[in-house]
Amino acid sequence: MLQAIGLTSTPRRNRPPAVDDLTFEARPGQVTALLGPAGSGKSTALRLMLGLEQGRGxxxxxxxxxxxxxxxxxxxxxxxxxxxxxxxxxxRGQLRMLCAAAGVPASRADDLLDAVGLEALADQRLGALSRGMDRRLGLAAALLGDPHTLVLDEPARGISPDEAAWLYGVLRTHAAAGGTVLYTTTDTKAAARTADHVVAIRSGRLVADQDAAAFARTRLRPRVAVRTPHAARLAAQLAREARAARRTVETVTERGNRLYVYGSDCAEVGETAFRHGILLHRLVEETGPAPEPSRTAPPGPGGTAHDPQARAALQTPPTGHTATPAGQASLRADHTTPAVGHAAPLTDHATPLADHPVRPTGDPAPPTTYVAPATIHAAPPSGHETPPPTTHAAPPSDHETPPPTTPADRQASTSRSPATEGTRGLHTATPRRRRRRVRRGPSRPLRYELRRLMGVPSTALALGGTVAGSALLAVLLGRSAGTPAPVAVAAWPELLPLPPAALGAGLIGALAFGDEYRYPALSTSLGAAPRRLGLLLAKLAVTAVTALLLAVVVAVVDLEVLRLVYGGALIPVPRNWAALCVSWSALVVGCAWAGLLAAGVFRAAAAGIAAVLAVPVLIAPAVEGALFGPAVRTVAGLPARVRELAWPRWPQEADRWLDGALRVLAQPVGAALALSLTALLCAFLLTGLRRDARW
Known part of the structure; x- marks a missing residue:
């Protein structure tokens, strides 16, 4: 069960809070719709519930x-x-990356791709997906951990009716298996048709909290939906004829060419339009929200209510009109096919759960079983062959027992409407959940970071471009006889603030945190956030290894290119090669870490690149002027003195490596880099780092 108690968002300047003392609950085994118009606070309420936004409750x-x-x-x-x-x-890469964050095997991604009908698009880029396929992928990501509760924000917005019917069928199946489902919507008819319970809010406050049948009975009325270029003229004629016949007919004009008629039927509206020569583009009988009493005038001259915002889903029908429960409205006439984006007529919980035919009224519904969320087989995208149906038996969870289904659920599971034809492939199975082992320990963030780093082509492009650019600069520098060999191998001319390898490593580090905030895949993963300590350590480790590999590859490639072009005799091996290797590795890794920490502090990859460039351009001259001068004492012999005091004793060969590290720090760039890393790490720790044993 999901219980939200006293949800209140942080007040905005000179405006009331988006959510104000909202309390409701969503029960297991039911689909709960959080209904409200645009701007009513539905999305804010979900973010408050998930801890993604600050507030009370x-x-x-x-x-x-x-x-x-x-x-x-x-x-x-x-x-x-x-x-x-x-x-x-x-x-596939996106789902496998999230599998690493969730601690579930990577094979779970392939299972869910097959379940949601995306196996044919597994190698498709996310940027090329349609809106419907994006919704399928989002649902697969939500089901990665086999969760008990699903929370969705307007999942059917912008998708076709067939895709919406498929999605609502998956939600119904999850609830039938004992799970809890909460989704937001602005469509009153969809809420009454697809949900078991409706929670209506307006301006962040609770308006109604009732089951779907009671909601439809008290909040919806039968009406005739008309689309015509002469909506005002037809409304006037209907009002005139209703006044002559002493009948009550209410009309609401919406968006100029849409007309909703209450208190009449398709036959009467169609005959009126025919007699007066009014062209009709759509004529269908449906169940919809009642008109607002304050905006609906009584029959008479000028009695037509022209309200472009007349979608009052939360108003009680006026006295004297019989409200029709959800599923009772019948389609009397439909002269044209409704356009995509318009809701289909209200049917009896049109949920795509089974392929059984609709039984006559009064016949007992046969017992129906449901498929677990992990074993849903959905229709693939258009143009691909439907996968063969399979079922999987799953052992029951240790704490989840599905409640018995109600008669309404059984009736919903056996009903089928034209709107559900796009959901073929959903098959029934025993409602048992599969117990999945969740991995713990440091491997989770490491596997996630590796998949994140290698899952995009920008990493390969950055590394390849760095190696190629460094080799080209090395050849150009090697032409001058006065260029030292280490400078030529590092490809570091005086015109550049840093060598290409350091710049490339800084770019890789900046993207490590920059992509987390630009494409926040972890923001909805709940168990992992970009500011977790485990994720920070994993990013530091993976970035350091990548930077070291880049430093080695660049040095080897530059050396071989110089030998190939100018001959090996011109590239002697210096005596202090150990100190040079330490200096080179420290410079590349330090730049990578500087870019990573700066991007994490300022939440942008551009800030990380700017921090890397600021080290030699701004910080190094300041450090050189403040710390280095003719009166500064030397630290020569420090490794030997430290070795005499330290316990345990390290071998004398280690003195060369320690001496190389000290020489790096003695350089202005090295000291500036160490100072920058210290400041950035402290800033990262002080700006909201969260500790979590899971990461």
């Missing part, structure tokens, strides 16, 4: 707040808007 997921849940992705699956992923990453 508490939310319990099966009796525990989210921060006390050991494995949040196993408790809550989240879909907030579009899939937050790098557009150049593949669909």
């Amino acid at each position: 508490v939310t319990y997921f099966r009796g525990r707040p989210l921060h006390r849940v050991a494995h949040p992705m196993r408790e809550v699956g989240v879909l907030l808007g579009d899939v937050p992923g790098h557009p150049a990453r593949t669909v």
Whole structure:
């Protein structure tokens, strides 16, 4: 069960809070719709519940707040808007990266791709996905941890009716298996048709909290939806004929060419339009929200209500009109096919759960079983062959027992409407959950960071470009006889503040945190955030290894290119090669870490690159002027003196490496880099680092 108690967002300047003392609950085994118009605070309420936004109130997921849940992705699956992923990453790569963050095997990604019908698009880039495929991928990401609760923010917005029917079918299946489902919507009819319970809010406050049947009975009325270029003229004719016949007919004009008629039917409206020569583009009988009493005038001259915002889903029908429950409205006439984006007529919980035919009214519904969320087989995208249906038996979870289904659920599972034809492939199975082992320990952030780093082509482009640019500069520098060999191998001319290897490493480090904030894949993972200590250590380790490999590859390639072009005799091996290797490695790794920490502090990759360039351009001259001069004492012989005092004793060969490190720090760039890393690390720790044993 999901319980939200006293949710209140932080007040905005000179404006009331978006959510004000909101309290409701979503029960297991039911689909709960959080209904409200645009700007009513639905999305803010979800973010408050998930701890993604500051505010007051508490939310319990099966009796525990989210921060006390050991494995949040196993408790809550989240879909907030579009899939937050790098557009150049593949669909399979995105899911496998999230599998590493969730601590589940990578094979789970392939299972879910097959479940949501994206196996044919597994190698497709995220930036090339359509809106419907993006929703399927988002749902697969929400189901990675096999969660008990699904929280979705307007999941059907912007997708086709078939895709929406498929998605609502998956939600119904998850609830039937004992899970809890909460989604937001602005569509009143969709809420009444697809949800078991409706929580309506307006301006951040609770307006109604009732089951779907009671909501439809008290908040919806049968009406005739008309689309015509002469909406005002037709409304006037309907009002005139209703006044002559002493009948009550109410009309609401919306968006200029849409007309909703209450108190009439398709036959009467169609005959009126025919008699007066009014062209109709759409004529259908449906169930929709009642008109606002304050904006609906009584029959008479000028009695037509022209309100472009007349979608009052939360108003009680006026006295004297019989409200029709959800699923009772019948389609009397539909002269044209409704355009995409318009809701289909309200049907009896049109949920795509089974391929059984609709039974006649009064016949007992046969017992129906449901498929677990991990074993859903959905219709693939258009143009691909439907995968063969399979079922998987899963052992029951240690704490999850699905409640018995209600008669309404059984009736919903056996009904089928034209809107659900796009959901073929969903098959029934025993409602048992699969217990999945969640990996713990330091390997989770390391595996995540490796998949994040290698899953986009920008990493290979940055590394390849760095090696090629360094080799070209090395050849140009080698032409001059006065260029020292180390300078030529490092490809570090005086015109550049840093060698290409250091700049490339800084770019890799800056992207490590910059992509986390630009494409926040972890923001909805709940168990992992960019400011976790474990994730920081993993990024430091992976970035350091990548920078070291880059330094070695650049040095080897530059040396071989110089030998190939100018001959090996011109490239002698210096005596202090050990100190040069330490200096070179420290410079490249330090620049990579500077870019990483700066991007983490300022939450932008550009800030990381700027911090790397600021080391030789701004900080090094200041350090050189403040710390270095003719009166400064030398630290020669320090490694030997430290070795005499240290315990345990290290071998004398280590003195050369320590002496090389000291020589690096003695350089202005080395001292400036060490100072920058210290300041950036302190800033990162002081700006909200969160400790978590899971990461």
